[in-house]
Amino acid sequence: MTLPITKEVIAMFHRLLSYLALLSMSAATWAQSPLDGLTEADIADGKKVFNVHCARCHGIAGQGGEGSNLVRAKLKYASDDDALIALLAEGIPGTGMPAIWLIDDQKRLQVAGYVRTLGRLEAEEMPGDPNRGADIYRGSGGCPACHIIAGHGTGIGPELTHVGDQRGRDYLRQSLTDPAATQSQTRGYKNFLTVRVKSLQKEVEGLRINEDAFTLQVRDMSGTIHSFRKDELTQFEKVFAHSLMPEYSAALSDDDMDDLISYMMSLRSES
Ligand code: HEC
Ligand code: HEC
Incomplete structure (x- = not known):
């Protein structure tokens, strides 16, 4: 049977259309970022949060230290803003990035907004070939x-x-x-400490690769790794702010x- 084009059918058609419009509107809302509503003041607060909770690992200007450089247009673990916010709440398992518990949801948004402004700096023209x-x-x-x-x-x-x-x-x-200066910014990073060690068998200057209560591993200038038991050492000097570079x-x-x-x-x- 064919439908007579009555008022009812037309009304039904309109309802369908407005339903479709609603659907596409909610899809648009969905594509919006939770960071869109942030104001300049929020970003400024985000910078303060960053200095307190993030700079010790990512550097004051976000250029990297124990944590990665955040002045990048594309972040590996934060392809979109939702992923960025989630990463701050949960950390990145298997890496040195901890969950940041000490800040509330609002501060998390603000600091995420600040991280994105760092990323935009990357878009600036870079000199050099x-x-x-x-x-x-x-x-x-x-x-x-x-x-x-x-x-x-x-x-x-x-x-x-x-x-x-x-x-x-x-x-x-x-x-x-000034390699000694960047070395001291990353002093927490175990690979970057210069050490001088002496045992009865040998004397080595190099980078400390690993150290626990009983043993020490040192990489020398040629890249060779030497292992020592601490009780066999006659000298063990940590040389801060001195780079072998x-x-x-x-x-x-x-x-x-x-x-x-x-x-x-x-x-x-x-x-
Ligand atoms: C204890 C050190 C530490 C602290 C504190 C820390 N981070 Fe990290 N963060 C890391 C490390 C290490 C990584 C690198 C993970 C990797 O690439 O292996 C990382 C990764 C990240 C990434 C992902 C970068 C990418 O390549 O996708 C973001 C974003 C980030 N941190 C933001 C923050 C913010 C914002 C704070 C402060 C609220 C913070 N971090 C605090 C150590 C830290
Ligand atoms: C004689 C060895 C030596 C030479 C040659 C050398 N480096 Fe280094 N470099 C190091 C050491 C050791 C470090 C570790 C940090 C420190 O002690 O300052 C380092 C650190 C670095 C860092 C910092 C890495 C980080 O993640 O913080 C960069 C970048 C770097 N070197 C680039 C270079 C470049 C580019 C050259 C050539 C122009 C070069 N290096 C030549 C030994 C060397």
């Missing part, structure tokens, strides 16, 4: 003697395969001009420095 930087890294810089990138290189320094996730521009610059301010021109930094910034787990 990453390809030239890669050449300097491998060539005149001599960096692979102490660092590994994606399996290439050896030595004492930390692996730089994803250093662009972990560190920001200013931090990277400082690690080239040379300073490069004199060896590299300003342009070389920019190129090298933009190369390191490009070393990411995802681009």
Whole structure:
């Protein structure tokens, strides 16, 4: 049977249309971010929260320390704002990122908003040519003697395969001009402490890789790892704020420095 086009049918049709409109409206609400309503004042409060609860790991400017560099347009664990907020409440299991219990929901939103403003700084134009930087890294810089990138290189320094996730521009610059300063910012990070140890068999200067109550492992300048029992040590000196990395301010021109930094910034787990 065919439906006569009566008033009832037309009304039904209208109801259907408005129902569809409602549906698409709620889909739009759904796509909105919980951070959309934040004001300038909220972001300023978020910065205060950051300084108290986050800076000790992520650095005052968010450029990385024990925790990762947050001045990145794309964060690995926080693809959207909901994921960012959830991560602050729950931490990231299996990493050093703890759940931040001491702040309430409102403060969590504010600090998440502040983290996103850090990310937007990344969009600014970066000086330097990453390809030239890669050449300097491998060539005149001599960096692979102490660092590994994606399996290439050896030595004492930390692996730089994803250093662009972990560190920001200013931090990277400082690690080239004043390595002892960046080392002391990351002193909590166990790999970065320089130690001098002596046993009856040998004497080693290097980075402490691991230490517990009874044993100590040290990586020397060539990358070799030495294990000691603490009771066999005749000398064990922790040398704070002393880096085994040379300073490069004199060896590299300003342009070389920019190129090298933009190369390191490009070393990411995802681009
Ligand atoms: C005890 C040190 C510590 C504290 C405190 C800390 N973080 Fe982290 N955070 C980390 C570490 C370590 C990681 C890196 C996880 C990884 O990549 O393995 C991390 C990761 C993150 C990430 C994910 C980055 C990415 O690549 O996706 C965000 C976002 C973040 N932290 C924000 C914060 C904020 C905001 C606070 C303060 C409310 C905070 N963290 C406090 C150590 C810390
Ligand atoms: C003689 C060894 C040596 C050489 C050569 C060297 N480094 Fe390092 N580098 C280190 C050590 C050791 C550290 C660990 C922190 C410290 O002691 O300052 C380090 C730290 C770093 C860091 C900081 C990493 C972090 O996560 O905090 C960066 C970046 C870096 N080096 C880049 C370079 C680049 C680029 C070159 C070449 C221009 C280079 N290094 C050459 C030994 C070296």
